[in-house]
Amino acid sequence: MDTPPLRAETREITCDAGVGLPDLLPQLQPTGAWLREGEGIVGLGVADSTMASGSQRFGDLAHWWERRRAQIHQVRDSPALDDVPGCGPTVFASVTFSSRSTAASLLTLPEVMIGEVAGHRWVTVISTDAAADPDQPLDVEATLTRYGLELTSGTLTLIDRPSEPATYRPAAASLPATTLTEGTHSPEHYLAAVAAGVDSIAERRLEKLVLARDALVTADQPLSTGTVLSRLARTYAGCWTYLAGDVLGATPEMLVTIRQEKLASRVLAGTVDRRVGTEEARGLLLEDPKQRTEHEIAVQSLLSQLAPVVEVISAQNPPRVLELPNVYHLSTDVTGRLARTADGDGRSTLPPALLVAERAHPTAAVCGTPTATAADLIPTLEELDRGPFTGPVGWIDAAGNADFGIALRGGVLEDEGRSIRLYAGCGIVEGSRPHEELEETWAKLRPMLSVLDVER
Numbered sequence: 001m002d003t004p005p006l007r008a009e010t011r012e013i014t015c016d017a018g019v020g021l022p023d024l025l026p027q028l029q030p031t032g033a034w035l036r037e038g039e040g041i042v043g044l045g046v047a048d049s050t051m052a053s054g055s056q057r058f059g060d061l062a063h064w065w066e067r068r069r070a071q072i073h074q075v076r077d078s079p080a081l082d083d084v085p086g087c088g089p090t091v092f093a094s095v096t097f098s099s100r101s102t103a104a105s106l107l108t109l110p111e112v113m114i115g116e117v118a119g120h121r122w123v124t125v126i127s128t129d130a131a132a133d134p135d136q137p138l139d140v141e142a143t144l145t146r147y148g149l150e151l152t153s154g155t156l157t158l159i160d161r162p163s164e165p166a167t168y169r170p171a172a173a174s175l176p177a178t179t180l181t182e183g184t185h186s187p188e189h190y191l192a193a194v195a196a197g198v199d200s201i202a203e204r205r206l207e208k209l210v211l212a213r214d215a216l217v218t219a220d221q222p223l224s225t226g227t228v229l230s231r232l233a234r235t236y237a238g239c240w241t242y243l244a245g246d247v248l249g250a251t252p253e254m255l256v257t258i259r260q261e262k263l264a265s266r267v268l269a270g271t272v273d274r275r276v277g278t279e280e281a282r283g284l285l286l287e288d289p290k291q292r293t294e295h296e297i298a299v300q301s302l303l304s305q306l307a308p309v310v311e312v313i314s315a316q317n318p319p320r321v322l323e324l325p326n327v328y329h330l331s332t333d334v335t336g337r338l339a340r341t342a343d344g345d346g347r348s349t350l351p352p353a354l355l356v357a358e359r360a361h362p363t364a365a366v367c368g369t370p371t372a373t374a375a376d377l378i379p380t381l382e383e384l385d386r387g388p389f390t391g392p393v394g395w396i397d398a399a400g401n402a403d404f405g406i407a408l409r410g411g412v413l414e415d416e417g418r419s420i421r422l423y424a425g426c427g428i429v430e431g432s433r434p435h436e437e438l439e440e441t442w443a444k445l446r447p448m449l450s451v452l453d454v455e456r
């Protein structure tokens, strides 16, 4: 199919003093987001997009972006932005956990992107007007106006911004009243699924598997996605707050970060509720063989799955304890270097980011060991289509840099944003107790429940 070439213009900007992306979000209707510690990228509108499904979904999406990015004519007003990851035309990505999911895996190229990374701030506007004269500059200001933004002398503001920048703070931005209801199954169904998983482990059919459940939050009006993301980005600032398609949340787990040939990952497995004190939690995680085994299985799965595409890879050892506002996790950071291969013309190339993510997915933090046995057993016991939950979520820029988190601690918007289906799961190993795992799912649902103002 013939697709028209796209034009992209990136401009360096400033914002009012003290105003960052989380302050702008409640007034915007983002179509993509990726934020950590107040920095990141937010997308508005859609310039182009694609969907894929089945076992070829990673390859199909990778192929689309390889072709599409080569068709974008880029202009930048500042060389300082040249090597900033995520700057310029960037797609937001969400890939389903299972190749058998009925949900779509997708890439979205927004029409407008606002970014802030390492002190650099910018807007990128992508022209969707195929009939426009390619020699005429893009009307960046007019495009921004359509999204409620104003760019004057290089300063980006909301058109109807509050008179005092301090009142950008979204404390007052409210959400409609919400109600929590049971998901696809009852909590008893989850207890039975975990008990059956423990039995399969006792029969030595597998060593570990991750079992999830869902819960539904409904409202009488559409939920403001920008407000939900802004709240997550503030409360869970150390996590990666994400939106791609209909999936959003704040994940603490990084599947792969790619910066040219450099690769990094953060593996989490092993959890203790934050209601326990720090010293006690450290003991419960670092000195419990069950938690250490569950964690080690997840680290080894990532290392062995990435082995074919890396030259060098190493994992921090021993793991450390990561403190989040809702839970503590055992955490291992992994770093490595991607292997170059020769393409058809003999040029040395790096594997596309989506194909690296395909290798890494699914780790035993979201599936199990052996992977194929766990992947077969999970749908039988969960009786759930996870859709994008526990799949890779993030972004890829035109230079091939990418961040793919694991879509955890989040949910999928349904009914035109009037409801959101939340998901949480737990790693099951020998000795796991169903009631403790059910309680752990509540701790993992807490970030979303709290930003949605849901009392449990």
Ligand SMILES: C=C(O[C@H]1C=CC=C(C(=O)O)[C@@H]1O)C(=O)O
Binding pocket: 210, 212, 253, 268, 269, 270, 271, 329, 364, 365, 366, 408, 409, 423, 424, 425, 426, 427, 428, 444
């Ligand atoms: C499957 C989830 O978490 C995974 C990631 C970190 C710790 C986990 C655990 O301790 O069970 C899970 O493997 C979830 O948050 O829904």
